Amino acid sequence: MRSGPIRLTDRAHTALRPATAARITDGFWATRRRTNSEVSIPRGPAQLERAGNLANLRAAAAGSGEFAGDFPFQDSDVHKWLEAASWQLAEEPGDGQLMAHIEELTALLASAQDPDGYLQTYYQVVRPDRRWQELGWGHELYCAGHLIQAAIALHRTTGNRQLLDVAERFAVHIHEVFAQRADGVCGHPEIETALVELYRETGERRWLELAAAFVDRRGHGALNVDLNPHLGRAYWQDHTPVREATSVAGHAVRQLYLLAGVADLAAETGAPELRATAERLWDHMVATKTYLTGGVGARHEGEAFGEPYELPPDRAYAETCAAIASIQWSWRMALLTGEAKYSDLIERTLYNGFLSGVGLDGDSWLYVNPLQVREEYEGANEADKAARRTPWFRCACCPPNVMRLLASLPHYLVSGDGQGLQLHQYATGVYEAGGGRVRVATQYPWDGRIEITVEEAPERDWTLSVRIPSWCTGFTATAPNSDAPTGDDPGWLRLRRRWTPGDTLTVNLDLSPRLTGPDPRVDAVRGCLAIERGPLVHCLEGVDQEPGVPFDELTLPDGAELSVRHEPGLLGGVSVVTAAGRRRGAEAVVRLTAVPYHAWANRRPGAMRVWVPRE
Numbered sequence: 001m002r003s004g005p006i007r008l009t010d011r012a013h014t015a016l017r018p019a020t021a022a023r024i025t026d027g028f029w030a031t032r033r034r035t036n037s038e039v040s041i042p043r044g045p046a047q048l049e050r051a052g053n054l055a056n057l058r059a060a061a062a063g064s065g066e067f068a069g070d071f072p073f074q075d076s077d078v079h080k081w082l083e084a085a086s087w088q089l090a091e092e093p094g095d096g097q098l099m100a101h102i103e104e105l106t107a108l109l110a111s112a113q114d115p116d117g118y119l120q121t122y123y124q125v126v127r128p129d130r131r132w133q134e135l136g137w138g139h140e141l142y143c144a145g146h147l148i149q150a151a152i153a154l155h156r157t158t159g160n161r162q163l164l165d166v167a168e169r170f171a172v173h174i175h176e177v178f179a180q181r182a183d184g185v186c187g188h189p190e191i192e193t194a195l196v197e198l199y200r201e202t203g204e205r206r207w208l209e210l211a212a213a214f215v216d217r218r219g220h221g222a223l224n225v226d227l228n229p230h231l232g233r234a235y236w237q238d239h240t241p242v243r244e245a246t247s248v249a250g251h252a253v254r255q256l257y258l259l260a261g262v263a264d265l266a267a268e269t270g271a272p273e274l275r276a277t278a279e280r281l282w283d284h285m286v287a288t289k290t291y292l293t294g295g296v297g298a299r300h301e302g303e304a305f306g307e308p309y310e311l312p313p314d315r316a317y318a319e320t321c322a323a324i325a326s327i328q329w330s331w332r333m334a335l336l337t338g339e340a341k342y343s344d345l346i347e348r349t350l351y352n353g354f355l356s357g358v359g360l361d362g363d364s365w366l367y368v369n370p371l372q373v374r375e376e377y378e379g380a381n382e383a384d385k386a387a388r389r390t391p392w393f394r395c396a397c398c399p400p401n402v403m404r405l406l407a408s409l410p411h412y413l414v415s416g417d418g419q420g421l422q423l424h425q426y427a428t429g430v431y432e433a434g435g436g437r438v439r440v441a442t443q444y445p446w447d448g449r450i451e452i453t454v455e456e457a458p459e460r461d462w463t464l465s466v467r468i469p470s471w472c473t474g475f476t477a478t479a480p481n482s483d484a485p486t487g488d489d490p491g492w493l494r495l496r497r498r499w500t501p502g503d504t505l506t507v508n509l510d511l512s513p514r515l516t517g518p519d520p521r522v523d524a525v526r527g528c529l530a531i532e533r534g535p536l537v538h539c540l541e542g543v544d545q546e547p548g549v550p551f552d553e554l555t556l557p558d559g560a561e562l563s564v565r566h567e568p569g570l571l572g573g574v575s576v577v578t579a580a581g582r583r584r585g586a587e588a589v590v591r592l593t594a595v596p597y598h599a600w601a602n603r604r605p606g607a608m609r610v611w612v613p614r615e
C-alpha cells in the first residue's frame with residue numbers, strides 16, 4: 001500500500017508521517033486480511049443487493065421506486081464497501097472482478113446523483129421536500145463524508161477519478177448550501193474528517209475551512225433535533241462547543257468520528273486549542289470510559305459512552321464501529337504527537353474489541369461486543385444484536401467498516417520522520433518510512449520475537465524506533481554492535497546509529513500470561529480478575545470448561561498459576577491460557593481454559609466472560 005486513508009500535506013504540523021509504503025506479507029494479520037479479501041469484500045455487493053442498498057440507487061437514478069431499508073443512511077454501506085474494495089485494490093491491482101464491482105457501483109452512484117450534485121437516496125426517493133431540513137437524523141452529510149472517503153481511496157489506489165468527480169460535485173453543492181448556514185451541522189459527524197482529506201487530495205482550501213466551520217458550529221444548540229429529543233444533545237454532538245469539552249460524551253461513534261476530524265484539523269492548521277482538546281479528551285476516555293478490550297460506548301441506550309467508570313461487562317455495547325473510530329482517531333493522535341500511548345490503545349483495540357466484530361469465517365458479524373454473556377442468555381434478538389454472530393444487520397454500519405479497516409490496516413502500523421522509522425505495531429511485512437525500509441518477521445501475537453531487518457537506510461545516522469507496549473514488563477533487544485538505546489521517550493525503544501542493509505534488530509517481548517485487576521472505581525467488575533497475554537485479552541467460553549461446574553461458579557484465586565499452549569487446530573490456530581481456578585467456596589482446583597477474546601462466539605452459542613470473580 002503506497003498511500004492510505006491519511007495523506008498529510010507538506011505543511012501538516014505533525015510529529016510523524018504515515019509510512020510511504022507498507023505491505024503485510026504473512027502472519028496473524030495476513031490471515032485475517034486474506035479472509036477479508038477472499039470472503040468479506042467479495043460478498044459485499046450481494047449483501048448490498050439483498051439489503052436493498054443498490055435498489056435504492058437505481059430508484060434514485062430512475063426517479064421512481066420504493067426505498068428499501070429502515071434508515072436514511074443506507075447509502076453509507078455502499079460507500080464504505082467501495083472504500084474497502086479500493087484499499088484492497090492497492091494490494092491486488094489485477095483483481096478484475098473487484099474492479100468490475102467497483103466500476104458498477106461507481107456508475108450506479110453517478111447515475112443516482114442529481115444534476116445539482118445532491119446524492120442521498122433516502123431524500124431523493126422518499127422525502128425530496130425535506131432535503132437538508134432534518135440535519136439531526138438525516139445523515140446527509142454523514143453519507144457525503146463516507147462517499148468522499150471512498151472516492152479518495154479509489155483515486156489514491158488507481159488514479160481513477162470517476163468516483164472523485166461524483167464526490168466533488170456533491171462537495172461543491174454542500175459548500176453552496178452550508179458555507180454560511182449557522183445551524184449547518186450534521187447529527188452524525190463524519191464529513192469533518194472526510195473534508196480535511198478532500199483538502200489533502202485536491203489542495204482546495206475551502207474543504208479545510210468548511211470542515212473547521214462544521215467543528216466550530218457544534219455545541220451552540222443550533223441543530224434541529226426534534227426527533228428523539230430524549231437522547232439529549234450529546235447524542236448529536238451538539239451539547240458543548242468542541243474546544244470546551246472535558247469528556248467524551250454521547251453517541252460513541254459520532255463522538256469519535258468528530259474527534260478524528262478535530263485531530264485532522266489540528267494537524268493541518270496547527271491550532272493548539274484543537275490539539276489540546278483532542279489530547280484532553282483522549283486521556284479522559286482511556287482513563288474512565290474504555291473497556292479492557294479497547295471497546296468504547298458502554299450504553300445500549302443512545303449507543304452512548306455513559307458516565308466515567310460505567311463499564312458493565314454484560315450490558316456493554318462497545319459497537320464494532322466505535323472500536324474502529326477509536327483506532328482511526330488514535331492513529332491521527334499518534335501522528336500528531338509522536339507519543340506511543342496512542343498506538344498502545346490501537347493495539348489493544350485491534351486485537352480485541354475490534355477483531356471480535358468479525359467471525360473467523362469473514363461472513364458473520366458482531367455489532368455489540370460484550371465482555372460477558374450469561375449462561376441462560378438467549379440473545380440474538382435485533383434489539384441487543386449481541387452474543388451471536390449475524391450474517392448482516394438491519395443497520396449494517398459495522399461489517400463494511402470492518403472491511404475498510406482491515407483493507408487499509410498496513411497504513412496504521414508504521415510511521416516516519418526526519419530522524420527515521422517508527423514501528424508502532426508488529427506484523428510480518430515490508431515497510432518504508434523516514435527515508436528507509438525495513439522487513440519485519442514475527443509470529444506475534446503468539447510469540448514475542450520480532451525481527452526487524454534494515455533493507456535500506458540513509459548513509460548517515462538514522463533512528464529505528466520500536467514501540468514497547470505499556471503491558472510489557474520485560475523485553476530484550478539485540479542488534480549488531482549492540483548499541484545502547486537512544487533517549488528515553490516513554491514507550492519507545494530507539495536505536496540511533498549508522499545502519500547497514502542487512503542489520504537486524506531483534507526484540508523479544510515477554511508474553512507471559514498475567515492476571516489483571518480492574519480499576520476499583522468500575523463497580524461492575526470490582527472483585528474480578530481478567531487473564532491477558534501480550535496484547536490479547538482472553539475470555540472463558542462455556543464450551544471450553546470442565547463439565548460439572550456451573551459456569552458462573554468459576555473463580556480465579558489471586559496469583560493463580562497460568563500456563564500457555566498453542567492449539568493449531570482450535571479457532572484457526574490460537575494460544576490458550578489455562579489457569580488453576582476454583583469452584584466458588586470449594587478447595588479443589590478447576591482448570592479454566594481461556595481463549596483470545598477476539599475469537600469468541602465462533603462455535604456454538606454459550607456463556608462467556610472476560611472478568612472472572614476472584615476467589
Ligand code: FUB
Nearest residue numbers: 073188253303321395397
Ligand atoms: O447512524 C449511523 C450508524 O448507525 C452509527 O454510526 C452507528 O452507531 C449506528 O447507529
Ligand code: ZN
Nearest residue numbers: 319321397398
Ligand atoms: Zn456499526
